[in-house]
Amino acid sequence: MEIFGHLLQGFGVAITPINLFWCFVGCFLGTVIGILPGIGPAATIAVLLPLTFKIEPTGAVIMLAGIYYGAKYGGSTTSILLNVPGESSSVVTCLDGYQMAKRGRGGPALGIAAIASFIAGTLGVIGLTLLAPPLAKFALAFSAPEYFALMSFGLAMVVLLAGESFVKALLGMLVGLWLAGMGIDLFTATSRFTFGSPDLLDGIDFVVVAIGVFALGEVLVNMESREGGQMLPVPKGLRNLLPTWQDLKDCRFAFLNGSVTGFIIGVLPGAGATIASFITYGIEKAVSRHPEKFGTGVPEGVAAPEAANNSDAGGALVPTLALGIPGSGTMAILLAAFILWGLKPGPFLFYDNPQFVWGLIASMYIGNVMLLVLNLPLVPVFAQILRLPSYMLFPGIFGISIVGVFSVSTSLFDVWMLAGFGLLGYMMRRLDYPAAPLILGFVLGDSVERSLRQSLMMSQGDLSILVSRPLSASMLILTALVLIVPLFRKANAWRLKAAG
Amino acid sequence: MRARSVIFNAALVFAAIPLLVHAQGFTPTKPVEFVTHTGVGAGGDVLARYLANVMEKEKLLPVRMHVANKTGGGGQTAMAYLVEKAGDTHTISLYTGIWISNPLMLPEAKTTMKDLTSLVRLLLEPGLIVVKSDSPFRTFNDFIDEAKRNPGTLKQSGSLVGGRDWMLRVLLMKQTGANWAFIPFPVMGERLGALLGGHTNILLVDPQETGEHIRAGTLRVIVQIADNRLPPYPNVPTMKEAGFDVPNIPVVRGVVAPPGIPREAVAYWEGVFAKLVRTPAWRKYLEDNVLEDGFQRSAEQSKFFDEYAETMRGVMREGGIKIVR
Known part of the structure; x- marks a missing residue:
């Protein structure tokens, strides 16, 4: 009950007009940043940091946190409408979101994304409110072997992301893993697959691969068709631009699944929203009654990853506030901000600065409501983008893709790579290779390799470390199940075919 | 004769100080670009923005200084950018130790500190x-x-x-x-x-x-x-006090410039940073972040680069890393 007292006190802080104002500023900026591909919340927070010295720290953190979770609302917009992932964590949203838009359901997809974000964002904050200290301990129990098991589970999702051909999906994933291995190797201080170019020493940026393969590849394929004029159907009337009651009912489980999985993975400092969104999507498809429809534009396929990447925000704050260990890259910047404001992040923060911590937590409840109110009315507005004729829309997508990539690194080399990945995406589409497994391999490649090598260093080369720890063993069993069950299904289908 | 020359030299030196600071004619005439190889929000970037802020508040520069992030390549992108800007007196850059160490280990890291102009060393992190x-x-x-x-x-x-x-x-x-x-x-x-x-x-x-x-x-x-016990930890021994005679390999940060800039410009920048490190704002920054003042001027810093690289070569040989340069 003590918690509710604190929370009430927090609302007292968050509800003051000035803090409400900062909350709104943060949510608004976050939405905008989320919509723009490339520039993400981390960079925005860093740029705004010097300006926050003039504000009282609680107001400042309320605003910066608003940017963080607000960006996750906005991230889905371009994913759904243009197949351009606005943030790295909204790549998965492209899979079904863009397909929905193609079938004239762009508006409902945006609506579902906003509602999923709201539900999961709020559940994430509830988790943060009630479970921060015990979950922070759980995060510490996670080490290299557990991360390896979790990442393997993530990679096993390739089975579920594969379309018709499992072999093609596997090939795509292997290419992704290979791309992830480029750059300086942490363990030996040697460079891998850089082809003698210093530009590749830091590896390839995620934004380059994701935007190239998804957005540019899609545009190139579409440009082949001769029909000009309107690209996608947009039905008239407000009712058709918002999700139906049936859509929301279909998504019930997806909301919950995304919220819980996203929150738990968000708590772990070594795994983030992108991984969470892939895993929830996989779970969603695995338990669905119509898995074959995933990837063709089902609302659950939008709701699950969007929920995951929003509840991740609450999760990432758990170790940040309770232990002073950043739960994600953006959190690391936020922690640096705490220090600059004269606060001391660490195990004492909850006791030393209750006003600050609980004010922040309370503001997140308010912020999520604000974001819903801010985003839902925008849905019909954004859906109109699809009415643009292709001779305007295509160059527009090229433009924002290039600007997005350039804004991250200010490097022309990256823009050329973007072009390269665009061509790769085009070829993959023409040859019927799904793009998601490549991205999955690319996102997880680094962590899966690193955690395996870390584990083996910890055990002096003994592989049993991976199965002798209960958490990692159980996740590896799950991984094996994910891999084996479809085989049985297939075998069954063959038997039936042979018999019938 | 000798006495006279000493006095004469001393007079020259004193006469030269204001000249050095005002750099015999060189003062920036347009905004200065302050390069960092780290992305927005990372350690180097935060320091660069802080320095630019102090420069402005203390009016150490007649022009504005803006931070440019040239990320990638483990510092190589920024280093190559500086080489491209050869002779440009309005571009300076923050560096860290990886600018010295990466070229030793990575064949792709072709630009070395020898290709750049040493300005000042700023701080050491214990x-x-x-x-x-x-x-x-x-x-x-x-x-x-x-x-x-x-x-x-x-x-x-x-x-x-x-x-x-x-x-x-x-x-x-x-x-x-x-x-x-x-x-x-x-x-x-x-x-x-x-x-x-x-x-x-x-x-x-x-x-x-x-x-x-x-x-x-x-x-x-x-x-x-650290060389001496840090103020917040008076009861913890230093490595040397604990009986381990190993060099304190520092994490170092300082400033370099593109190659081929005139001597006056080097002197100008030395002067500006010499003033900066004496400001109370900078002293407070060092204290708040438990950092050591590592100020060195251009020539001293060049020598430091060579020594640092030599130490690293020794350690890398010992640790089984292939040295490529």
Whole structure:
């Protein structure tokens, strides 16, 4: 009950007009940043940091946190409408979101994304409110072997992301893993697959691969068709631009699944929203009654990853506030901000600065409501983008893709790579290779390799470390199940075919 | 004769000081670009923005200074950018130790410090070796003794092979005959998490990053890597006091310029930064972040680059890393 007292006190802080104002500023900026591909919340927070010295720290953190979770609302917009992932964590949203838009359901997809974000964002904050200290301990129990098991589970999702051909999906994933291995190797201080170019020493940026393969590849394929004029159907009337009651009912489980999985993975400092969104999507498809429809534009396929990447925000704050260990890259910047404001992040923060911590937590409840109110009315507005004729829309997508990539690194080399990945995406589409497994391999490649090598260093080369720890063993069993069950299904289908 | 020349030289020097500061005619005439190889929000970027801020507040520059992030290539993108800007007196850049170490290990890292103009060294980051509060190791000697008794079983949370913590381990293992594992984690949060979760035994940290954990008693400092005991830790011995005669490999930050800029411009920038490091704002920054003042002028810093590279070569040879340059 003590918690509710604190929370009430927090609302007292968050509800003051000035803090409400900062909350709104943060949510608004976050939405905008989320919509723009490339520039993400981390960079925005860093740029705004010097300006926050003039504000009282609680107001400042309320605003910066608003940017963080607000960006996750906005991230889905371009994913759904243009197949351009606005943030790295909204790549998965492209899979079904863009397909929905193609079938004239762009508006409902945006609506579902906003509602999923709201539900999961709020559940994430509830988790943060009630479970921060015990979950922070759980995060510490996670080490290299557990991360390896979790990442393997993530990679096993390739089975579920594969379309018709499992072999093609596997090939795509292997290419992704290979791309992830480029750059300086942490363990030996040697460079891998850089082809003698210093530009590749830091590896390839995620934004380059994701935007190239998804957005540019899609545009190139579409440009082949001769029909000009309107690209996608947009039905008239407000009712058709918002999700139906049936859509929301279909998504019930997806909301919950995304919220819980996203929150738990968000708590772990070594795994983030992108991984969470892939895993929830996989779970969603695995338990669905119509898995074959995933990837063709089902609302659950939008709701699950969007929920995951929003509840991740609450999760990432758990170790940040309770232990002073950043739960994600953006959190690391936020922690640096705490220090600059004269606060001391660490195990004492909850006791030393209750006003600050609980004010922040309370503001997140308010912020999520604000974001819903801010985003839902925008849905019909954004859906109109699809009415643009292709001779305007295509160059527009090229433009924002290039600007997005350039804004991250200010490097022309990256823009050329973007072009390269665009061509790769085009070829993959023409040859019927799904793009998601490549991205999955690319996102997880680094962590899966690193955690395996870390584990083996910890055990002096003994592989049993991976199965002798209960958490990692159980996740590896799950991984094996994910891999084996479809085989049985297939075998069954063959038997039936042979018999019938 | 000699006396006269001394006085004469002294007079020359005194006469030259204001000239040096005002740089015999060189003053920037357009906004200055301050390059950093780190992305927005990373350590180097924050320092660069802070310096630009101090420059403006203390009116040390007649023009504006804006930060440019040239990320990628482990510093090589920024270094290559400076080489491209040869002769440009309005571009300067922050560097860190990887600008010196990467070209030694990576064939792709073709630009070296010798291709750039040394301006000033600004600061050195001391280090602390910490253990979890319930660790059996009360002193660093306890740890080393255990690492001798059971070689390879103890673990250090580390940054990356070739980093400062790795180099120190190589030197210490050579000196003491002890042996323990070095497990790299790319970000501080994971390093600290592994230590606090009991998955590793020791960790080398910047004092500022973990000050709160030490205050809260979740972490304990067993030895410090600094020439003199740091003010917040008067009771913890330095490496030398603990009986380990290894060089304090510093994490260093300073400023360099593109190649081929005129001597007046070098003198001008030396003068500006010499003034900056005397400002109360900078002193407070060093104190708040538990950093050591490492100020050196251009010529001294050039010598430091060579020595640092030589030390690194030695350590890398010892640690089994192939040296390519």
